[in-house]
Amino acid sequence: MQPLILDRKSAIKRDPAPSRVAYRLQRLWLTPMFRSLLRTGVPAFLVVGAAAIFVSDEARVDMLTQKVTDIRRSVEERPEFMVNLLTLDGASDEVAQDIREILPLDFPVSSFDLDLEEMRQTVLGLDAVLDAQLRVRSGGILDIAVTERVPVVVWRSRDAVELLDVAGHRVAPITTHRFSTDLPIISGEGADRAVAEALRLLESASVLGERVRGLVRMGERRWDLVLTGDQRILLPETQPELALERVLALHQARELLSRDIVAVDMRHGKRPTIRLTEHAVEEMRRMKNIELGENRG
Secondary structure, three states: OOOOOOOHHHHOOOOOOOOHHHHHHHHHHOOHHHHHHHHHHHHHHHHHHHHHHHHOOHHHHHHHHHHHHHHHHHHHOOHHHEEOEEEEEOOOHHHHHHHHHHOOOOOOEEHHHOOHHHHHHHHHOOOOEEEEEEEEEOOOEEEEEEEEOOOOEEEEOOOOEEEEOOOOOEEEEEOOOOOOOOOOEEEOOOHHHHHHHHHHHHHHHHHHHHHEEEEEEEOOOEEEEEEHHHEEEEOOOOOHHHHHHHHHHHHHHHOHHHOOEEEEEOOOOOOOEEEEOHHHHHHHHHHHHHHHHHHHO
16 A cells, blocks of 8 residues: 655656756757857867967977978988989080079989979079070989070270170170171161161161171160271161161162261261362362362363
8 A cells, every 4th residue: 555645845846947057058059159169169169279389389389390300301302303414405614604603502402492483584694595494304313405596796995895785785795805706787876776776777778788887876875887997877866767678779770888078977867078188178279269260271
């Protein structure tokens, strides 16, 4: 038989509602910021704290740094990454020697230690180099393909004698006064900035052959064509080629430049002027005096 009187503790029903602390914790967990703080903030704080404790010991930091460096060097110095040879394509002997001097590479060297762009800019710093391409080929070969500037004129400036390309860029200086070259000669201040125009004028004057000695830049704005016998054709600032063609046409028709003249002044297109030599002037005066004497007689 079951007893008629029940235990008082068992008779009291348990309240299903959460306690005040549990309720507040549940409400706090429902807050997005609190959940983010627990999920990311606490782990991040622990990681940062552990890192701070680790780096506070210099010995451990040095050991880790050395370990990373050793691993890195062991990878970079593997045979497949080592460069053992330098090849130069398209460079003359002098330019190749200059490149080897400005790039003091101590082979073998790891390809990871080569800054190809910086080396390219160094090579482009040479006057004779127009362009350069660098690459590391298989087999540990550093290949440098060079495009050299082509000299087209000799420029006599006030300070030096230099070879220039078609853009007026210096290719190489000429250090000796006794040089032999088939290139045309230009001189005067500012001549390097008008090389293209000078080449067109020299091309037009090529019909005169070896009589052409060169061009002189006058006032940094116009040209004088210098011929043998100290003859000059003074060209205008504008349309110098047209003025030169007019003089050449006169020469072909009447052998103008074969006469005793010092200069043909074409600076004033509507009024070209011819300057005679002293001998020609004296001869003209003598003939004029003779003519006047005969007229008087």
